[in-house]
Amino acid sequence: MNLGQAIIEALESVSSNKLRSSLTILGIVIGVGAVIAMLAVGNGAQETITGSISGIGSNLLFVFRGNQTEELSHVEPLTLQDANALLDQFQAPSVDKVAPILSDNLQVTYGGEKTNPTVYGVTSSYKDVRNYSMSEGEFITDEQNLGRASVVLIGVDVADKLFGRRDGLVGETIRVEGQPFRITGVLVSKGGGSFGSEDNVIMVPFSTAQARLMRRNRDSVDTIFVSVLEPELMKQASDEISQILRERHRTSIGADDFTVFSQDDFVATAKTITGVLTIFLGGIAGISLLVGGIGIMNIMLVSVTERTREIGLRKALGARKKDILIQFLTESSLLSLLGGIIGIGLGWLIAFIVGRIAVASGTPFNPVVGVDAIILATVFSTAVGLFFGIYPANRAANLQPVEALRYE
């Protein structure tokens, strides 16, 4: 019996018991749909996150306190002096600008309105390092920094929240932790970013933050942003920075108490995280596919029992083991393949709806249904049908014709 006939017979058999077939297929539909949707959401999340990280700037390095991989007994904080040392033209020729920052979430009020943005204490170089521009006013100057001026720059989210408008704000006074600050500039919107919204921020002079808003030990800083002269010099700059800080902190080799991160490192980390997330989600979805497969096995076993006489007859008419095996395997694969095809559609739909909901709630997020996911789901669902069909089909094929014919 050739495969074409086997498929036609399987189709006849599947369609002769429509309710049962569709319920069986439903298990696979849900399984495949869940796998497709989860992979799409995972891929979409990955693209969104890596995309937003890529917006940070390709020539930017971050220096943090502490070590991500080693357990250290003593961690020296990063200080202003560390930041200044990185400007050494001889020890760090690849470094362009250095911007130490302090940051914290503080309460900001204006009139009756209040909000909790991220407050940055920055120096004048932060503007160039992070590529900020001003929609009005001026960025924080060195003079303001030296004089610990009570001035503040605000992001558009904060402007919206406190004033309900984005212009004509220079000269207004807002309170940060109860202390008055005069607005000297409004930042141009940067959109959503990897560190929360980059618009829900305010910036004050570094020295002001240090003296009045964020108490830190001595001259310690939270993060040092370093811009590198050329993107090609990233690795070199990273090495130079590490060398300087190692000398200053007198750390032993392999026990750095600081971490130098680039955009690529962030992307790699984010990819690892979203990758794990995708596998995790896909794995859970895969379990439902497994359950669907067991449903197929169950129905095929019932079908084999029901059709014992038919199997006996077919054998009496000359069907070999192989013929019966193919007949039932074709039927189970067909069931799961049908389920797989419908499931791909369902998964696509779910991914689309998730994307729409995300966009509606303000997160630019585009789930990606890849060709690889479709092929994977088709192959996998058919394989599930084959695998879970093997046992019932074998049982059918091994029936003895005499006993099968006698079966009532």
Added chain:
Amino acid sequence: MTDNVIHVNELRKIYKIGEIEVHALDGVSFSIERGEVISIMGPSGSGKSTLMNLLGCLDHPTDGSYILDDEEVSELDDDQLAGIRNRKVGFVFQSFNLLPRATALANVELPMRYAGQVPDRRKRASEALESVGLADRVHHRPTELSGGQQQRVAIARALVNNPSILMADEPTGNLDSKSGKEIMELLLNLNKEMGTTLIIVTHDPRISEQTQRIIRLVDGKIAEAAA
């Protein structure tokens, strides 16, 4: 030398039920000539079903030899037996055993599906249905046919591969006496026209008296093999 389509020698079938051995067939020997019409009779438990299963190549004998159409079949494996059944044996069952969802034509085509490449499959199936008088019922399903008509479809199916022997197991058992009579007539006519050896398993003397020879089984042995 006579032309024997079947030659059976000391054929035995022993079933083991737990510790007990049941000698369902206890060494039977006989021959059947090509074109003969034979009936196998015996009370229940006499081994006539076992003998039919062995002659129809549905089961393996425990011991003894069975030559069907010049081929020793007692030592063949399951798949080889399936091939023999497909080519050399036609079955007619008491309960017809048609595929309920398939048309008469598709039912008759079924043995050819398992025979490999058969040209003009559809044409041969329709001819077979015509020869049993069902030319106008080709596209009907079993549920749309009377018992007698269903049995005719089964006979067409049994003959479509031109078998050497036709095994009929109580072919009229589920039919009223009129259709039963018609079916017997049809079987005997086909035997005359096509020369296919006909073996009928029955307990009905009115059937067996229409055959040329009766093999009577008692306790797994042949009691009488008279003409």
